[in-house]
Amino acid sequence: MLYILVGVSFGLMCVLQVTLNISLRLAHSNFLEEQIKWLETSYNNLTEEKKQLQISYNNLTEEKKQLQISYNNLSEEKKHLQISYNNLTEEKKPLQISYNNLTEERDKFTELEWRTFNTSLYYVSNDYKTWEDSRQDCLKRGADLAVINSEEEQVFISQLNTKPWIGLTDKDSEGTWKWVDGTPLTTAFWSTEEPNDRAVNGEDCVSLYYHTQPVLKNWNDLACNTEFMWICEIVNG
Template identity: 30%
Template sequence: MSEDIYAKPDLTKKVRFQTGEKDENAVVFENTDVRIYDNYMPQGSTPPKLQDSTTEDQLQTNSANEPSGKKNVVRPAVMFLVLLCLLLLAVVIVLVVLWIQEKSLSDNQTTERDELQTRYDEMERLNDNLTRKTNRLEGDIDLLMVIQINLTKQRDELQKQLEMSFCPDPWMRFDNSCYFSPTMEKNWFDSKAYCEIQNSTLVIISSLNEHKFVRSFPSPVWIGLSDEEKEGEWKWVNGSVVTETYWGNNQPDNNKNEGNENCALNVHGIWNDLSCNKNNCFVCEKLLK
């Protein structure tokens, strides 16, 4: 029986299955009762060891499971790398945008700076021009002020010359002097003071023609002659000593009955000494140059 089992099968024979129960692990040949199992080994071969078969199955199982584990590790890594690349790309894009914005801002600032510098230079140029014009105007103003001062002086001189050349009304001109006889009566001292207020003096007679001119005024009138400082030494109000006189007979007599007669009075061309406190008309004289 055992020989039949381990005999070499005849592969030319047909194989058939018996009816009835069949073993899933048996192969039945036609016209024979020999059953061939999966663990059938040919004669002379060594049966495989169970341990080796188990190890081979484990290796196959491990080799089948190994790609699945690697896939589980690689997939997240790939996703992480993709996300990292996207993040780096986003950072690069943001940096590029920021660089473009900064460059644009820098260009704008440079343009504005150049414009401001141009405006500043223009303002400096205008300021220099205004400064030069101001200095010229100040020089012109100073020159005009000098001219105005000179014109004012010339005007004043001309005014004085006019005043000296013409006698204001109601003054009367004779030779180089203007004469005025107020209608009021005053003593000699007050008459002298009144003429001085009018920038003149009591009349000083220095020639015969002037003596004749003074005679044309209503008489009697005080003239600017007295010996108040020293008795008998007659002087004009300008301090000069009298050289040509027109005293009447026995004049000056210094009549004691009338008090000290120290002032000269012109009465129709004749001089008479009289008390200085008497009130009379008077004649003022203003010299013309």
């Protein structure tokens, strides 16, 4: 009887052991399934994140490419601009030299040879020429022999300390005095007993006396082939 009970007990224990093993296996199987599902979900999420990261990387790579192209274009433009700047700088040098020379000539032109009065410039010669040669010199300078239109201008020219030819003549018609600009004489500043046309071949050109007559009475008609200094005038405005 005891052996029977021991056998039955042992059998029950075996059944319990089997049942326990099965239960543990089932529980372990469920746990593994849950773990597998979680791992699959995590893998899928990581795969999607990787995909998005790849897209972002591709976008950034494209942006970098475009930025590099823009940078290269700007670098090329800068190079061309630098070349243009250098060319302009080189071109500026002779222009600056010409400007400096012209400025120097202008200063000399204004300060040494030319005088200003009202709106005109006056050139005072340092040489002696006939009336016609004097006029040709004025024309070469872009001027003409001085035309006196007022007492103020007469005083100004008389005070230049010279005995100059002026632009008045009656070569075209004796006794009909005209200025070189074609206008007839209206206001005259003849010296006493002038004009007298005293020379053998006539006196058809006019100069001023040098400090020998009052400034408002110092014109003198002379033979045009006489050599005197002269005054040119450029009228501005």
